Amino acid sequence: MSETTLGVGVRGPESAVRKGTARLDPVALRARFPILGRRVNGHRLVYLDNAATTQKPEAVLDAVERYYRLSNANVHRGVHTLAEEATAAYEACRQQVARFLNAPDRRGVIILRNATEALNLVARSWGARLGPGDEVIATEMEHHSNLVPWIMLARERGVTIRHVPITDGGELDLDAYERLLSPRTRVVAVTAMSNVLGTINPVAAMAASAHRAGAVVVVDGAQSVPHLPVDFTGLGADFLAFSAHKAYGPTGVGFLVGRPELLDEMEPISGGGEMIREVHLDRATWNDIPHRFEAGTPNIADAAAFPAALDLLEELGMEAVRQHEEDLVAYAIDRLRSLPFLRLHGPMEPTRRGALVSFVDPDIHPHDQAQVLDGLGIAVRAGHHCAQPLMRRLGEAATTRASFGIHNDRDDVDALMDGLVTTRRYFGL
Numbered sequence: 001m002s003e004t005t006l007g008v009g010v011r012g013p014e015s016a017v018r019k020g021t022a023r024l025d026p027v028a029l030r031a032r033f034p035i036l037g038r039r040v041n042g043h044r045l046v047y048l049d050n051a052a053t054t055q056k057p058e059a060v061l062d063a064v065e066r067y068y069r070l071s072n073a074n075v076h077r078g079v080h081t082l083a084e085e086a087t088a089a090y091e092a093c094r095q096q097v098a099r100f101l102n103a104p105d106r107r108g109v110i111i112l113r114n115a116t117e118a119l120n121l122v123a124r125s126w127g128a129r130l131g132p133g134d135e136v137i138a139t140e141m142e143h144h145s146n147l148v149p150w151i152m153l154a155r156e157r158g159v160t161i162r163h164v165p166i167t168d169g170g171e172l173d174l175d176a177y178e179r180l181l182s183p184r185t186r187v188v189a190v191t192a193m194s195n196v197l198g199t200i201n202p203v204a205a206m207a208a209s210a211h212r213a214g215a216v217v218v219v220d221g222a223q224s225v226p227h228l229p230v231d232f233t234g235l236g237a238d239f240l241a242f243s244a245h246k247a248y249g250p251t252g253v254g255f256l257v258g259r260p261e262l263l264d265e266m267e268p269i270s271g272g273g274e275m276i277r278e279v280h281l282d283r284a285t286w287n288d289i290p291h292r293f294e295a296g297t298p299n300i301a302d303a304a305a306f307p308a309a310l311d312l313l314e315e316l317g318m319e320a321v322r323q324h325e326e327d328l329v330a331y332a333i334d335r336l337r338s339l340p341f342l343r344l345h346g347p348m349e350p351t352r353r354g355a356l357v358s359f360v361d362p363d364i365h366p367h368d369q370a371q372v373l374d375g376l377g378i379a380v381r382a383g384h385h386c387a388q389p390l391m392r393r394l395g396e397a398a399t400t401r402a403s404f405g406i407h408n409d410r411d412d413v414d415a416l417m418d419g420l421v422t423t424r425r426y427f428g429l
């Protein structure tokens with residue numbers, strides 16, 4: 001399928017994630033998300049802001065409550081029953097993330113607060129070995145989370161950052177990427193899917209080139225993990241970051257998946273409880289991975305609840321999720337192109353993009369457009385989407401972004417289209 005050729009969704013036959021037996025039925029799925037039953041400003045809620053955060057299914061809400069009602073205790077510290085249950089639930093999350101992404105070892109799954117924290121951990125800890133003369137390659141389409149940590153590293157350690165430009169079609173210029181690679185390249189930091197353009201990047205091929213140059217590959221999986229089949233081992237990535245809250249899980253939990261042999265060599269960036277082996281007044285030694293990077297009491301309840309979200313995605317099967325969302329984005333592009341005044345960004349070929357669309361009506365500011373749409377119960381995002389360099393490249397101050405999930409269907413796209421026409425009427429256009 002398309003992601004495979006693009007090097008994003010290479011999933012080995014040994015993958016434990018089931019292909020999914022049930023046909024993906026967005027209307028039936030909506031019933032599993034309590035919030036989607038509510039009305040907003042007198043209308044059915046049409047939630048099209050999944051790239052910012054997804055809504056939570058009942059099973060996730062129940063899991064959070066069940067944890068606090070029945071098993072609340074601190075992890076890894078007690079021998080009493082509740083402590084053991086809490087630890088088991090927390091560790092089950094790690095195990096399931098490793099399985100979901102076909103990571104080689106659960107020790108390589110670090111449980112953090114979000115993708116941002118995961119990317120900062122790599123930049124600060126792995127980046128500590130870099131200095132003047134070393135280069136980091138990022139891309140023009142990165143979210144600030146995969147730009148600013150490298151900028152901070154450049155400031156602190158004199159590292160040079162280079163950027164892969166994008167083409168006018170909203171894809172990475174891969175020839176330019178190959179030219180940027182050199183023996184000085186130590187890190188390639190790339191998003192697997194753009195949160196503005198939707199572009200799916202050929203991460204596996206880019207990783208192979210990066211490794212030939214001797215660099216490590218840091219993949220921002222914040223948008224790809226919830227929407228595409230992602231195989232950490234098949235990708236050839238060294239590190240991959242993502243957030244639970246964009247994958248139908250709770251806020252406050254994110255992951256760094258890394259190759260254990262690299263993590264083993266890395267220094268912690270936060271000190272405190274849990275991350276040590278032995279402490280003296282003047283010195284300390286570090287715990288093994290993954291605990292070395294998990295100082296202090298973690299967000300146990302939300303980590304314990306995330307497997308309920310992964311269960312849902314596994315029940316559907318990520319291939320089915322992708323197929324559904326690819327069909328939906330194809331329909332959305334088709335319909336949006338029928339409004340000739342709209343500037344639509346990103347690749348027009350649905351197989352090359354994820355399930356989101358960014359566009360600008362030249363006569364209406366995206367914030368005004370989003371506000372009128374909200375009055376119709378349609379939730380979209382307007383702004384720079386934490387990608388200011390990309391917006392500059394696109395020549396836009398802001399765009400309106402509609403991003404889809406498993407519970408969206410063509411009716412939602414039609415509602416958006418009607419909303420865009422209503423917005424123009426509202427402004428007398």
Ligand SMILES: Cc1ncc(COP(=O)(O)O)c(C=O)c1O
Pocket residue numbers: 051052114115116117143145146191193194195220222223243254386
């Ligand atoms: C591509 C991408 N990377 C990183 C992030 C950061 O995610 P979080 O805020 O959960 O850390 C986002 C969030 O919008 C994103 O879209």
